[in-house]
Amino acid sequence: MQRSQHPRFRFKRQATALLLALAGSAHAGDVPPQFGRYLPLYPAFHTSTSLGFDARDRSYDASGKEQDTATPNLPGKTRFPEQRLDVSAIWTLPLFEAAGVPFFDSRLHTVRLHGGYSRNDTRGALADFARDTRDDRTTRANSLSTRSNGLTDVTMEFGSWLLGSSNWRERSETPYALLALIGLRLPTGGYNRDAPINPGSNTLAAHGQLGLYARPWPGAHLDAGTGYRSYYKNQDPAFGGLSPTNQGDDLYWDLSLSQRVFSGFHLTAFADGHKGQANSYADARFAPNAPAAPNTVPASDNYPTPGVYRDGGTKLIRAGLSLQGFIAQRWLLGLHYAMPLSGESGEFDLPYSNRQPAGCTVGSTGCNVTAGGSTRVHGLGPARVYASPAVSLTLKLNFGQGDSFTCTGCKQP
Amino acid sequence: MKAILPLLMLCVATATQAGIVFTPHVSEYGILPPGIYAEYTLIGTEIEAIYDRNGDKVQLGRPFVPAGDSTDAVLFLYKALWIGNLFRDSNIPILKNHSQFCRAIGSVSYQQNTGAIANRVRLFNQRPGSNGLGDLFGLCGIYSSELRAGPVKANGLLATTVKFPIGRYDQRAALNTGTNYWSVIPQLAFHSELFGRVYIDGTVAYQLNGDNDKPSFGGLTPTRIADVYNGEINFAWKFSEHWFADVGFSYRKSVGSNGYDKVTVNFEDQPLSPQSACDNTNNGITRTGNMLGVALGPVVSQQLCDNPGSDQFYLNPRAGPYEDNGVQGTLLTTGISYVYRASTVVQARVAKPIGGRGSQIDVVFDVCTREDCGPGNATSQVTSTLFGVQEAAAVSASPFFELRLVHLFWAP
Numbered sequence: 128m129q130r131s132q133h134p135r136f137r138f139k140r141q142a143t144a145l146l147l148a149l150a151g152s153a154h155a156g157d158v159p160p161q162f163g164r165y166l167p168l169y170p171a172f173h174t175s176t177s178l179g180f181d182a183r184d185r186s187y188d189a190s191g192k193e194q195d196t197a198t199p200n201l202p203g204k205t206r207f208p209e210q211r212l213d214v215s216a217i218w219t220l221p222l223f224e225a226a227g228v229p230f231f232d233s234r235l236h237t238v239r240l241h242g243g244y245s246r247n248d249t250r251g252a253l254a255d256f257a258r259d260t261r262d263d264r265t266t267r268a269n270s271l272s273t274r275s276n277g278l279t280d281v282t283m284e285f286g287s288w289l290l291g292s293s294n295w296r297e298r299s300e301t302p303y304a305l306l307a308l309i310g311l312r313l314p315t316g317g318y319n320r321d322a323p324i325n326p327g328s329n330t331l332a333a334h335g336q337l338g339l340y341a342r343p344w345p346g347a348h349l350d351a352g353t354g355y356r357s358y359y360k361n362q363d364p365a366f367g368g369l370s371p372t373n374q375g376d377d378l379y380w381d382l383s384l385s386q387r388v389f390s391g392f393h394l395t396a397f398a399d400g401h402k403g404q405a406n407s408y409a410d411a412r413f414a415p416n417a418p419a420a421p422n423t424v425p426a427s428d429n430y431p432t433p434g435v436y437r438d439g440g441t442k443l444i445r446a447g448l449s450l451q452g453f454i455a456q457r458w459l460l461g462l463h464y465a466m467p468l469s470g471e472s473g474e475f476d477l478p479y480s481n482r483q484p485a486g487c488t489v490g491s492t493g494c495n496v497t498a499g500g501s502t503r504v505h506g507l508g509p510a511r512v513y514a515s516p517a518v519s520l521t522l523k524l525n526f527g528q529g530d531s532f533t534c535t536g537c538k539q540p
Numbered sequence: 541m542k543a544i545l546p547l548l549m550l551c552v553a554t555a556t557q558a559g560i561v562f563t564p565h566v567s568e569y570g571i572l573p574p575g576i577y578a579e580y581t582l583i584g585t586e587i588e589a590i591y592d593r594n595g596d597k598v599q600l601g602r603p604f605v606p607a608g609d610s611t612d613a614v615l616f617l618y619k620a621l622w623i624g625n626l627f628r629d630s631n632i633p634i635l636k637n638h639s640q641f642c643r644a645i646g647s648v649s650y651q652q653n654t655g656a657i658a659n660r661v662r663l664f665n666q667r668p669g670s671n672g673l674g675d676l677f678g679l680c681g682i683y684s685s686e687l688r689a690g691p692v693k694a695n696g697l698l699a700t701t702v703k704f705p706i707g708r709y710d711q712r713a714a715l716n717t718g719t720n721y722w723s724v725i726p727q728l729a730f731h732s733e734l735f736g737r738v739y740i741d742g743t744v745a746y747q748l749n750g751d752n753d754k755p756s757f758g759g760l761t762p763t764r765i766a767d768v769y770n771g772e773i774n775f776a777w778k779f780s781e782h783w784f785a786d787v788g789f790s791y792r793k794s795v796g797s798n799g800y801d802k803v804t805v806n807f808e809d810q811p812l813s814p815q816s817a818c819d820n821t822n823n824g825i826t827r828t829g830n831m832l833g834v835a836l837g838p839v840v841s842q843q844l845c846d847n848p849g850s851d852q853f854y855l856n857p858r859a860g861p862y863e864d865n866g867v868q869g870t871l872l873t874t875g876i877s878y879v880y881r882a883s884t885v886v887q888a889r890v891a892k893p894i895g896g897r898g899s900q901i902d903v904v905f906d907v908c909t910r911e912d913c914g915p916g917n918a919t920s921q922v923t924s925t926l927f928g929v930q931e932a933a934a935v936s937a938s939p940f941f942e943l944r945l946v947h948l949f950w951a952p
Contacts, residue, residue: 218947222880226782238945240580242648277672277708278648281616283582313582313614315648317708318671327671329652331614362612362654363668410659488809 158213159447159463159519160397162348162385165306165338167235167292168219172526175215177243179519183207186513187470188505189439193514196251200474200505201415203252207324207511213243213279221295235292237306239284245316245326249273253323256415266430267367267412275325277317284310291340306338308354323366323507330361330374346387353380367412370508371473375404375440385449392452397465403441406473406510410434418479418500428485429499431477438473443512451521461521473510476501565887565944566776566786566877568741569731571639571683571695572623578947579619585940587611590927591896593865597937605656610938611715615649615674639683641699647674647707651715661714665808666757672708674717677701681727694732701725701745711756719931721765722750739786742773749932757929758805759859762798762899765932766866769793774873781879788873790891794866798933801860803903805926810854810911855905856913862901864928869935870895875942885946896935899928 158177184206188199198205217239223232249257250273257271291304312334316327336354343349358374383397410433420429447465454460479499487494505511588610589597599607621643627635652669653661661668681699703725707718729743749765774788875889903926906918928934 218884220880220884222884222886225880226878281648313616313648314650314652315614315616315671320667329650329669329671331650360654362652362658 158215158521159449159465159517160350160352160381160383160399161449161451161461161463161521162350162383162393162395163340164383165304165340165350165352166348167288167295167301167304167306168217168237170220170235171218173217173219173523174526175213175217175521175523177211177213177519177521179209179211179213179517181209181211181513181517182515183209183513185515186511187443187467187472189472189474191442191469191471197511197513198253198415198505199472200503201252201256203255205249205251205253207513208248208250209324210246211243211279212245213241216240231287233293233295235288235295237284237286237288237308239282239286239310241282241284243279244277245279246276247274247322247324247326249323253415257323266417268415270321271366272319272322275317275319275322277326278315279326280316280328281313282310283313284308286336301340302342304340306336306340306352308334308336308338310334310336318363318365320363320365323369325365325508328361328509329363329365331359332374333357348385348393349383350385351380351382353378355379364408364508366507367414368408368410369414369504369506370408371406371438371506371510372409372435373407374509375406377401377403392450395449395451396446397449398444398446400444401442403473403509405437405440406506407435407437408475408506411436411477411504414477414502414504416502416504418502420485421481421499423483425484427481427483429479429481432480432498434478436475436477438475438506438510439471441471441473441510441512443470444468457525459521459523461523463519463521464516465519466516467512467514470512470514472512473506474503475506477504565774565788565889566741566784566875567731567739568774569695569697569729569743570733570739570741571686571731572621572641574624574639575622577619577621577623579617579621580945580947581615581617581619582943583613583615583617583940584942585613585936585938587613587936587938589937591869591893591898591935591937592927593897593900595868595895595897601657601660605660609653609655609657611651611653611657613649613651613715613940615647617645617647619643619645635682638685640680641683641697642680643678645677645679647717648672649674649717651717653714663807663809664758664805665712666805667710667713668715670708670710670713670716672717673706675707675719676704678704679725691735692732694730696728696730699727699729701727709754709756711754714757714929716756716761716930719752720754720756721752721932724748737778739776739778739784740773741776743771745770755800755802758857759800759803760805760926760928760933761930762864762928762932763801764799766794766796766798768867769795776877784877784879786873786875786877786889788871790871790873791869793868797863797866798899798928799860800862800864800901800928803857803860803862803901803926805903806855806857812853812855853919854908854911854913856908856918858904858906858915862903864899864901864933865897867899867933867935868895868897869893885944887942887944887946889942889944890939891942892939893935893937896937898935899933900925901928902926 183197186194186197188194196204197207219237222236254273257273286306286308289305289307291301312332314327314329314331318325318327318329334354334356338352341349356377360373364370364372379401381399383395385393385395388394411431420427445465445467449461449463451459451461478501481497481499483495589599592598601609623639623641625639630636650671658668679699679701681697684696686695703723705720709716709718709720725745725747727743727745732740747768749767752763755761755763770792772790774786776784776786778784871891872894873889873891875887877887879885902923905922906913906915907920908918910917
C-alpha cells in the first residue's frame, strides 16, 4: 500500500492542512482570508508568512468613483507602491483545562501575534510636491519624505472557541465552530510623520470579532466572520495632518468558501470588506493643492485655518481567489489574488486664512488675518481606499504538536 | 512542578528599557531544565507625572500646557533563552558541573507624547514620539550549584548583559525606541524557595554605559551617560500548582551625573514675537521647564509681555557642558501568575513608582536682536531649567502595566 493511501496518513494530511490554515483576523487590505481560519485547530504552534504586492496606483474618491490615481484631488498621477511581509505566530491550546474555569476549561483557545515589514514609496504628483523645496520657508510643507519603510504594527489576539471545541479530545468531526476573538494592535511600526504613507499606524486599536466555521460537504470549508475595530487618537498625524487624527471605527467582515480540488490542493473564493466611520483631521498644516494667496501689496500668503475637519468615512468591498497546496507535509504554499469591487475614500474641505504681510507672526502687531478660500483635500494613510489589485504569496509551517494529547479530529479506531 | 517553575523565571533581568523595566518576576533566577524558551511581554504606561531633580512629582507639561496630557508608551519584548551545558562532557572545572544560559532580547515599542505636549514639541521642530525597533540585549551566564537545607532550596547565578544600540534613533525626536549608546551589565542574582510555598528572587547589577555623541531632542539627552546600579528583590506566594502572587521592590541609582555637551534646543520660528515669547515662558514668571525640556524658563520680562509693540528678538542656547544631579528610581511591583501545564505561563502585573529623581540642567540662552545670535552679539542671557529626556534622564512617576506570556518552545 502506498503511504498516501493509508487511512491514518490521509487523516494526518487533512489535519495538517487544517492546522496550517491561518486563522488571523481578516481585514480588508491585510492578508487575504484563508480557509479554515475559524476552525478549532489541534493544540500546536504554527507560523505563517505572507509576501504581498500592491501597486496602489488607483483609488476610490469620496463619492465611490474609481480614479486612475491614488490622490484624486491632486492633478497628475500618484502611486503608493507597497511590498509587504506579514508574519504570524499562532498557538492553539486548552489553556484553562486544569483550572476549573466553568465553560472555558473544556474549550480550546488561541493566542496570536501578527507583525511584519513594509516598504512604502510615493511616486508621481505627490512625490513631486514633497520634493519641491521652494515652499519650505513659507509653508509647513518642509522636510517631507516620499519613502517610509520599516516594521509594521504588532497585533495581539486572544480567542476562545465557544462552539465546536468542547470534548475536543474525543471529537472526530467538527462540522461547525464559533470563535470569539479580542485583539489589540500596538503601534510599534515604523512611522515617519513627514511621509504620506507609513508601515505603522501610530495609534492603538482594539477589536472584537466573531468567526463561524462550517463544513457544508466533504472537502469544503466555509468561513465567515465579522468584527468591530476602534481606534485611539493619533497624536502625530502624518504629512502635515492630512492623515486622520482620529480614525473612524471600522465594521469589517470576511467570507470564504474553499474546496479541495485534488490531493493536497485547495481552491478558495473569498470576499471581504469594511465600513469605516468618519475620520477627523485636526489642524492640518498644509495641502498639496492649496488655494492661491490673494495678490496684494504688500504681499500676502495663506495657511490652513486651524480646526477639526471630518470626512465622510471609508468603505471597501473586494473579492478574490486563492490556490493553496502542500509542498511538504508541514509546509503549505499559497497564491492569492484580491480585486477591489467598490469603495470610498476620505476627503474633506480645508479652509484657508490669508495673512498680510506674508510671513508675519499671527497675533503680532500689524499682522492682518482674513478668511481665505478652501480646497478639497484627500485624507492619507487609513483614509485612502485603493482600487488596485493585490497579489500575495503565503507560506505556512506547522511546527508540530505542542502537547501530547490525543489527536483532535482524528478518526477513532 | 519542577518543569513549571522554570517557566516563571525566564527573565534574567536586564535593563531592557532601564527607565521603565528593571523589575523582578516570580522565580526569576531559579535553575531551569535545559531547553529553549520563549517569552513575550507587553508593557504599557501613560506617564502623566515625572520626578524633578529634587525628587518632587511634576505634572507633565505644566505650567506651559494644561495638565492631562501624557507620554504614552507600549513596549513589546521578545525573549529567547537557551539553557544547557556546553561543557558537560569536558573536564573544565566548574563549567562541567554547572549549566550555562544565553539569552537574546529584542523589542519593538511605541513612545508618543500626546495632545498639547506633542503640539509644543513641534514648536522646536522636533518629532513628539518614535516607534519601531528597540535595542538588542544579549547575555550569557552560569548557574551556581543548588543548595538544599531542610525546607530551603536556593541557588545563585552570574551573568553579563550587553546592550547593542541597534534601535531606531532619530536625533529630532523627543522620544526614541533606541538609546544610541552601548551598555554592559554584570549581574549577580539568587533564587530561594521556602517550604515550597514562598519564592524569593533578588539581584544586584551594575550598568556601565557608553557615551552618546549624537544626542536627540536638541541635545536634551545626555552625551555622557552615568553608570547605574540596580537592586531588586521579589517575594512570591504559591497558592496552588496554577496560581501565584508576588510583590517586588526595585531600586536604581546613577553613579554621578549625566553630562550634556550639545544642547541646541530652540524655537523653530524666530524672531519671537513678544506675545509668543510670553505664551511660551509663562508670562515671564520664573518657573522650571517640563520634562521634555521644551518649556523655556524666564526668557522675557513681564514688561515686555505687557508691551507687545516692543521689538522681536532671537534666542540661541549655549551648547554646554552641563551636568545634572544624577537620576534615581524606586518601584514597587505586584502581580499574579497562572501556570498552564509545563508549557505556558500568563502573568499580569502592575508597577508603581514610589520615589525618584530626574535629570534637570540649567541651560544658558543668549538673547539677541539679530538672527545670528550668540555670545558675541547677545544683549542679555537668561538661564532656563530644562529636563533631560529619554531613558538615561527621565524618571517616570506614573505606574506601568505588564502582561507576560511565557512559552516552552522546545525542550530536549
